[in-house]
Amino acid sequence: MPVLEVNDYHPGPLFRHGHINTIFPALFRKDKRLGYKRARITTPDDDFLAIDFLRSGNGRVAFILHGLEGSSSSQYAQGAADIFFKNGWDVALINHRSCSGEMNRQKRMYHSGVTDDPHTVIQVLKKDYDEIIMVGFSLGGNMTLKYLGEQSSNIDPAIRCAVAVSVPIDLHSCSLRIIHPSNFVYDQRFMKSLTKKVHEKHKQFPDTYDPGLLKHVKNLWDFDEYFTAPLHGFDGAKGYYKNCSSLPLLKDIRIPTLLINALDDPLLGDTCYPTGIAENSEHLNFMAPEHGGHCGFTSFGKRHYWQELKMLEFVEEVCQSAQMDS
Numbered sequence: 001m002p003v004l005e006v007n008d009y010h011p012g013p014l015f016r017h018g019h020i021n022t023i024f025p026a027l028f029r030k031d032k033r034l035g036y037k038r039a040r041i042t043t044p045d046d047d048f049l050a051i052d053f054l055r056s057g058n059g060r061v062a063f064i065l066h067g068l069e070g071s072s073s074s075q076y077a078q079g080a081a082d083i084f085f086k087n088g089w090d091v092a093l094i095n096h097r098s099c100s101g102e103m104n105r106q107k108r109m110y111h112s113g114v115t116d117d118p119h120t121v122i123q124v125l126k127k128d129y130d131e132i133i134m135v136g137f138s139l140g141g142n143m144t145l146k147y148l149g150e151q152s153s154n155i156d157p158a159i160r161c162a163v164a165v166s167v168p169i170d171l172h173s174c175s176l177r178i179i180h181p182s183n184f185v186y187d188q189r190f191m192k193s194l195t196k197k198v199h200e201k202h203k204q205f206p207d208t209y210d211p212g213l214l215k216h217v218k219n220l221w222d223f224d225e226y227f228t229a230p231l232h233g234f235d236g237a238k239g240y241y242k243n244c245s246s247l248p249l250l251k252d253i254r255i256p257t258l259l260i261n262a263l264d265d266p267l268l269g270d271t272c273y274p275t276g277i278a279e280n281s282e283h284l285n286f287m288a289p290e291h292g293g294h295c296g297f298t299s300f301g302k303r304h305y306w307q308e309l310k311m312l313e314f315v316e317e318v319c320q321s322a323q324m325d326s
């Protein structure tokens with residue numbers, strides 16, 4: 001698909017700075033208090049996933065996946081849930097393992113390359129819905145794109161399309177970017193949350209989680225080297241990044257998919273703008289707005305931010321086209 005032009009997002013001068021557009025909504029966007037109803041799904045390895053639903057008897061559902069150390073209450077997840085629910089979609093928001101407010105049961109937690117958990121959720125959603133769309137943000141966007149690429153032509157026909165926003169499709173380059181001094185605040189915020197979880201998991205599995213290794217951990221790369229990679233069967237941080245990046249799988253996606261990565265996103269490496277792949281793909285649509293930050297796209301005076309309107313517009317166009325063809 002051609003790379004889609006973006007000429008309708010014009011934030012004020014202050015929000016043309018990627019860091020400000022990233023931080024402002026995370027700190028100041030109001031909680032929408034959507035009234036989620038929580039359900040627990042048992043996984044094949046006898047763990048659980050907490051799924052927060054918005055239901056109104058629709059026969060279709062938007063399946064939303066949050067980012068690193070986020071949850072269903074993250075502002076971007078709430079924004080997406082709100083706009084789809086108001087436009088005729090039920091909504092299911094996953095809380096990745098360890099992100100629901102209750103620690104998961106198994107040794108593993110979650111990481112950027114997890115696709116078995118989204119697959120488990122989809123099998124449950126299929127029982128109640130004929131149409132499913134996937135909406136992933138940041139880490140959840142990488143999960144989404146990786147899953148679509150892995151499934152390729154075998155993708156479940158119930159999954160009609162997907163949208164991914166602010167996605168670190170090349171984990172290696174993004175890890176180097178996030179540990180840059182200019183991103184110290186983000187790196188340390190993630191580290192604070194992840195370090196707390198190591199101590200919690202140590203109480204469950206003292207032989208697997210060793211808090212003593214934290215003395216070697218100064219940033220997110222170190223955390224992936226000493227914890228994420230070995231705990232999930234990868235050969236160090238580089239092995240984890242190589243095996244879990246969605247970038248090599250984008251060419252294999254076989255359903256309509258929209259990727260939105262802002263050019264001023266402070267957390268994305270230079271390899272996260274797959275213009276060439278999109279130009280040669282029949283299914284991947286790519287937008288690279290000049291501004292937006294990371295999961296930002298602040299839009300004052302409006303209930304829904306710019307990227308939420310774009311997501312809905314794309315999904316409705318795909319669904320209408322499918323109806324016309326049927």
